Amino acid sequence: MTRRTDVVVIGGGQSGLAAGYHLRRLGIEHVILDAQATPGGAWQHTWDSLRLFSPAAYASLPGRLMPVQAGEVYPDAAHVVAYLADYEKRYELPIQHGVWVESVRRDGPFLRVETDSGSWRARAVVSATGTWTRPFIPAVAGRRAYEGRQLHTVQYGRPEEFAGRQVIVVGGGNSGAQIAADLAGTAELTWVTRRPPRYLADDIDGRALFDHATARRRALDEGRTDTGGVASLGDIVAVPPVRAARDAGLLHTKPMFTRLTPTGVEWADGTRAEADAVIWCTGFRPALAHFAALRLRGARGHIATEGTRALDEPRLHLLGYGDWTGPASATLIGVGRPARDCAREIASLLS
Known part of the structure; x- marks a missing residue:
């Protein structure tokens, strides 16, 4: 019909x-x-x-x-x-x-x-x-060989299911930071990002982000210099749980690994880490x-x-x-x- x-x-x-x-x-x-x-x-x-x-x-x-x-x-x-x-x-x-x-x-x-x-x-x-x-997971060597659990942001629920497990969180944006903060203290956490985390100032929340995005669009429409918008401020909004985990010294990052092994990940210098699960917070x-x-x-x-x-x-x-x-x-x-x-x-x- x-x-x-x-x-x-x-x-x-x-x-x-x-x-x-x-x-x-x-x-x-x-x-x-x-x-x-x-x-x-x-x-x-x-x-x-x-x-x-x-x-x-x-x-x-x-x-x-x-x-x-x-x-x-x-x-x-x-x-x-x-x-x-x-x-x-x-x-x-x-x-x-x-x-x-x-x-x-x-x-x-x-x-x-x-x-x-x-x-x-x-x-x-x-x-x-x-x-x-449409979750995105980057093409990383060894993904098919890895024998642990792989999941994306959309499949993550709560930290209790990873209690005591070795977990690698991949991604330096808001989802990566929030899920890393959620797991900190419950799982054995390794947080991996392509560059060091860029936190926005603690007093910036969605109100300021909307104002910056709107100002950038107005500048571009009027032919003025690109203000950079939200991206110029940082990558991670320091919402209270992220701020608390960061200030407690629970959020440390490592650079992106080069490949997955059957039981974990390996960096360019040959350093390895075991992992029961990899959570892809990759957009x-x-x-x-x-x-x-x-x-x-x-x-x-x-x-x-x-x-x-x-x-x-x-x-x-x-x-x-x-x-x-x-x-x-x-x-x-x-x-x-x-x-x-x-x-x-x-x-x-x-x-």
Whole structure:
């Protein structure tokens, strides 16, 4: 069965909900198709101790402030899931859960969205699938020979399952630092990074990061000197658990190893370390496989965009994948503005 609507939004996490909010305000008929069976997007699948970088008021979607979590300055993932579920219900967003989008194809004046429960014909499509379903692990010699447990950030849950184990955490970003801090004192931890950790100043959180990302985009749009944005400040936000582990002397790093052995890792100088598990906190790639038939992807798997609009397919918008689809657009507070601009462009297209 093929159904019709003006806009199909693919993904019902924070970016998809922000798009739905602005489309609804403009009176644009749309449907949100979400692969998750329940509300909350990727926040349903994070590790237990994860906290936001920002206080609740600075981690809100358009139109609805996130409530403060009792006893917490920085809300946990479960609080975010509850907020997103309430947001979806409050604005009566037309979301269908448990629907997997298989492909998007051109169909004359429409885009055809094929799913595991039928297809949709739409005049525009917003892709808001994020990156969580596409974890990246670098090609490192010996990975297949290693006999211990290998997992990515997305598979990490809690430190207790690694109690007393020799664990190597790979990655010098926020996930690597937070998981290393989570394991410190419970596991025999080795934290490996490509360069020494660059902590942001302790008083910097998501509020300042959003301001810096926005200032950089404004400077670039106005032809002024690149401010460097968030990257100029450092790689790791010193959230309270990371700060506590660092200040207690529990977070030390070693440079990246050259290969894995059957029982651990080896560095360039021949030094070895045994490991029961290796946790790869090495980032993600955008989840864009559903666009293969459109043949739009270029360097590094990105689709060229102007704002959120795909340059080679003006009926397609990409939202929430990072700065290339809007400054800080992969964050709760940052996605609101590009979602608004996206909805306005679609309104112009439909008119």
